[in-house]
Amino acid sequence: MSNHFSRRSFLRQSTAAGIGLSALGLSRAHGAAAKGKLRVLSIGVMGTIGKADRTQIASHPDVEIVGLCDVDSVYLAEAAMDHPDAFTCKDYREAFEKYGDQFDAVIVSVPDHTHAPIILTAMANDKHVYGQKPLVQQLAELAMVGQALKAKPRLVTQLGNQRMAHPGRRAAVDILSKGLLGKTVEAYCWTNALGDNRYFNFNKVYKEAKVPDRLDYNLWLGPCQERPYYEDLAPEKFRSWWDFGTNGLGDWGCHLLDVILLSYNELTSPVSVKTDCAEPAGKIFHVNPCKSTLTYQVDSDRFAAKTFPLHYYDSDQTPSPEQMRIPEPVKGSNMTVVVCEGGTLVLQADGRLTVWRDGKKEQGLRLEGIPKKYAPLNHWHAWVDNCLGRDTPLLTPFADGIRITEPALLAVKATRFPGQELQWDYSKLAFPNHPEATKTLVRRTYREGFAPPRVG
Known part of the structure; x- marks a missing residue:
């Protein structure tokens, strides 16, 4: 392991980066997980x-x-071929009630609307959790997970943002947290996720169909x-x-x-949000294209002002070069751009990193003040290591996942x-200036039998 990822170095860098103790994997394994293999x-x-x-x-290993x-019998049969000795079931509640003493940790890779019920059931049963993004689907569920973390501090959690393992993304955190580009002014992020027909119902098809035999639709x-x-749901x-x-x-x-959130622990929670779109989202579907601005209040000499605007766009909408303080447009989808007084950081989702200073483009990984080489880091294995009590950097536990999911x-x-x-x-889980938004945007009414358990 390189010096960059020695424990002392990581502690120091994490504090500077605002990653916080939650990211260090200081929670240690308990029970069977500490005695041998992690049972998942x-x-x-x-x-x-x-x-x-x-x-x-x-x-x-x-x-x-x-x-x-899994609620899909075909998927379950396929996976069982890889793990012939594993127990199988279609209802997660049965897994905990019937087999709870046979596993130490849980992978939650399910649709957004079921994240919180399953994650919180796992935590209530003292299981370590790897949970897919976004962490939850409802704003109130962020607080539920936060409460569970306080009640179960020994559990090891990890959000499914595997791209943070890329050297370029870790370098970006170093550059920003160390202030190598001066005080931070604002940030722009954009995605073209709506270009993927497999995962999105772009045309808002709303046609009833017969439930496939393989799927337990109720679950x-x-x-x-x-x-x-x-079938398009x-x-x-x-x-x-909207509901899912x-x-x-x-x-x-x-x-x-x-x-951005891992670089600045000052960014605790936005104080306002404003999203522009051609029409309001309806009761059935989300709407796009959208341009959103989230505002944070800050009191830190790492920022150029007392407020920090975070602009987040979809449908491949991009800010102008003038807004980003660079001489040419940024090409690419799924981008993060951070504007600082001394330069602009441009980061692609796959970790390709460039920096603009004085109108000139530089390779971000060659910037003076960051390690010359970043040790390889397996995002998934890091979670396992921490569950087993090993000192491997864990870059996005749920404590940070809450802060990252909230603005999204x-x-x-x-x-x-x-x-x-x-x-x-x-x-207060409220929009103080808009009672109707508080009433309609913060929480859902859970169907009987599927509500997340209260943990703590």
Whole structure:
């Protein structure tokens, strides 16, 4: 391991970066996990990301996949071929009630609307959790997870933003947290997630169909109210639907906003959000294109002003070169741009990093003041290592996942009231200047039997 990732170095750099103690994996394993292999239950075994999460975690030499849970019988059978000795079930509640003593940790790779119920069930049962992004689908669920973290400090958690392992993204955190480009002015992020027909229902198709024999649709609905089956909803196009997904802004937020939030611990919670779109989001579908501005209050000499605007766009909308203080347009989708008084950092989702200073472009990884080389880091294995009590950098535990998910959720929820600045108070889970937004945007009514348990 290089000097950059010695424990002392990581402690020092994490404090400077604002990553916080939660990212250090200081919570240590307990029970069977500390005695040998980590026994893992995989919930959502295939789908859009489930197979990747499961196989990556299973590739760790000290992991055993002991359980498989999925509402799709075909997916479950496919995964069982990889893990023939694992127990199988289609209802996550059965997994905890019947097999809870057989596993130590849980992978939650399911649609957005079921994240919180399953994650909180796992934490209530003292299981370490790897949870896919966005962390939750409702604003109130952020506080539920926060409360669970306080009640269960020994549990190791990890948000599914694997791109943070790229050297360029870790370098970006170093550059920003160390102030190598001077005081921070504002940031721009944008995604073209809506260009992916597999995961989005762009045309807002709303046609009833017969439930496939392979799918337990009642369990797939989970906390959401009963409704007819739509093939352009389940199992993979849920992201465009208001009750089930978080559209492009929510889907990509944790891959674009993470570097900013991990660099500045001063950015605790936005105080307002304003999202511009052509029409309000309806009761069924999200709306796009959208341009959102989230405002943070800051009192730090690392920022150029007392407020920090974070602009977040979808549908490949991009700011002008003048806004980014660079001489030419930025080409590329899924980008993070941070404007500082001494230069502009431009980062692609895959870690390609450039810096503009004095009108000239530089290779970000060659910038003076950051390590010449970043040690390889396996995002999934880091979670396993920490569950087993090993000192491996864990870059996005749920404590940071809450801060990263919050602005993404606010941006997309505010599409119900386009062009209106909604003041936000996380401590009260309310929009103080907009009672209707508080009533309609913060929480859902859970279907009986599927509500997240209270933890702590």
